Amino acid sequence: MNIEERLRRRLDALAAPSPGAALEARVRAAHRRRVRRLAAGMAALALAALVPWLVLRPEPGGDPPTAGAGPALGSMDPADASRRQGQVQAIDLALQAAYDHGASDDEIDALWRARAELLVVAAPSGPARRRSPP
């Protein structure tokens, strides 16, 4: 056995210290912080995606949405349908992250309301509020 092989075996067999419980607690806490930042970022993206619609939505007290109030996704201009689909998906991602990291009911309700209102414009039937992750 040559010197390199003998060295390789000795190096590979070196005892290493245990990572320890403190490191696990530290790494898991860092993961939780990353998830919170991710959820906050996604919520901000979802809201940003909704801004154009929020500006253009009907005045409160106006006629309720009906089958004719807005085009269904399938009958919309392809660019509008694609943009609307992206807005819904952004909210779905934010909702999923919110559920996974245990967001407050207020945060989750706000996202569901935004999602339902977005769909009212696009679909003939009224909003269907969901209470499980999308």
Add this chain to the structure above:
Amino acid sequence: MANDAPLSTEDEHALVRRARWGDGEAFARLYRAHVDAVHALAWRMTGNRAAADDITQDTFLRMSRFLNGLRADTPLRPWLRRVATNLAVDRLRREAGRNDALPDLLEDPAGAAPEQASEFEGLLRRLPPLARTVLWLNLVEGWSHAEIGERFGRTASWSKSIASRAVARLRQALDGGEAP
């Protein structure tokens, strides 16, 4: 610390997906399944407990990112080892800066006293981190000197020179401490 229950590649990647979306238990299962291997690698490359802890943390956080180059059809352990190795090299590059001098192989002030371990381990601990890492990459990870030189922004001969001096130093301990 480690949970040795084996995970299939499919299980691992399902857990990675859940961990990315914030599932702390999925993250913990992956951590416990692989932390011993990742931490040991980082410690063996750096010889430094604090550095090994930092590298381990960064490796697992990268695993939970969405864009991390981790393919769903490949086992997780080799990917984690590669990330930990690259993080150790990056750390050394930052610490070494652009000092062109080759390290003095017996001037590591953080080294442990040889009498605290076997002669081999004592000498290994007295190698500067750069020499130790170059030796590890070449002998254990199988990197060529050209690859090591490129990774450190140097040349193959730079890597070869460091490794050969480290081997010469450690050879004494091997010849005196074990049968060939």
